[in-house]
Amino acid sequence: MTGTPSTACHRRGRRRILIAGGLAGAVALAWGLSGDPGAARRARSDPGAVGLLRSAADAARRVPYQGRRFLTTWKGGRSATSRVTAVHTPGDGVRYTSAAGSEGYLPDASAGDATAFTKRTLDLLTRNYTVVRKRDASILGRRACVVEARRQDGTIAGRFWLDAETGLMLHRELIDATGHPVVTSGFTEISFTLPAQGGAAPRPGRTRGSSVDAPAVTEAPAGTEPESPTSANAAPNSSATSILEVPLDARALDGLKRRGWPVPDRMPGHLTLYDARREAGGAVHLSYSDGLASVSVFVQRGTLDTGALTGWKKAVRHGRTVFCRESLRRWAVAAADGYVYTVVTDAPQSTAEAVAFELPRHPDPFWTRLARGARRLASAADPFN
DSSP states (O other): OOOOOOHHHHHHHHHOOOOOTHHHHHHHHHHHHHHOTTGGGSOOOOHHHHHHHHHHHHHHHHOOEEEEEEEEEEETTEEEEEEEEEEEETTTEEEEEETTSOEEEEEGGGTHHHHSOOHHHHHHHHHHSEEEEEEEEEETTEEEEEEEEEOTTSOEEEEEEEETTTOOEEEEEEEOTTSOEEEEEEEEEEESSOOSSOOOOOOTTOBSSOOOOOOOOOOOOTTSOOOOOOOOOSSTTOOOOBTTOEEOOHHHHHHHHHTTOOOOSEETTTEEEEEEEEOTTSOEEEEEESSSOEEEEEEEESOOOGGGOTTOEEEEETTEEEEEEESSSEEEEEEETTEEEEEEESSOHHHHHHHHHHOSOOOOOHHHHHHHHHHHHHHHHOTTO
């Protein structure tokens, strides 16, 4: 039975991947080339610049602060901005309050999501981009170390301002191939002291971050437990994760795959699965990143009530329909084979749509991967081909 938009989603949304001998060597080489054929040609990152970003990830958990943060995304010449007040207490976490008074919470173990990188996303950044140090600058009246992430062609893909004293990331930009920012986030003011009394603990079920518009999604068919994705939140740079989500390890992910759940390790644009969680309602939250852009994919059993998506843009490709909407964040919703997919990202709408059209993605057979790797190997050997 087709469901109606999930009430739980709206409540939270309004607050917020054995052969021996010579063949084995050929397989390994082909596999590596299929992953990222340009990696060997990419300029080497500056270890000092990488170290600064690593320190920023540590500072996000270690440094106490209170201040005002913003997230701005662009579409053409138009922008949308979210602003929150943020208070970080080491050992506790980050508590957010929006201008409307809605609250959010980010556990201290995940604080790096809010202002910097996690170890996994930093590894993805150095795999996909070249990281270099630039001349120091001043921001918010404080000296800042500036680090850039560059594409293989040398163009700038990201720029980061890190507080020289504490190491905390104060400002960051994601930049498109034309040189224009598509996402900026950071502090508009900051103090490295804490108020006498921290914010109140979040109520159970409250999502990380503050209010943002949620999409219309479905409930599971009758006879199954209802599932609904947690919405993205307005905490800059953080993924859309609920404090009630349970982390899934490799064994748990393998179990989901064996039961038919679509859990791809990679998505278009070098987006790689770096975190997976299970929501209290049963939906699976998959987090992907290339080191700069982050994409949340919520997978739940059910059917899509297309009648509830009035006002959403409808895109059709190869017989697949995706419903899209742009606000502060970009949304894409699709359904296939008894699953509903909700994609949420700060990145351009084209990223959300590309991921939605790719789902569900079943692992390629072994010989398909080998053939693809062999083709790329031949292409690398003949650059004029």
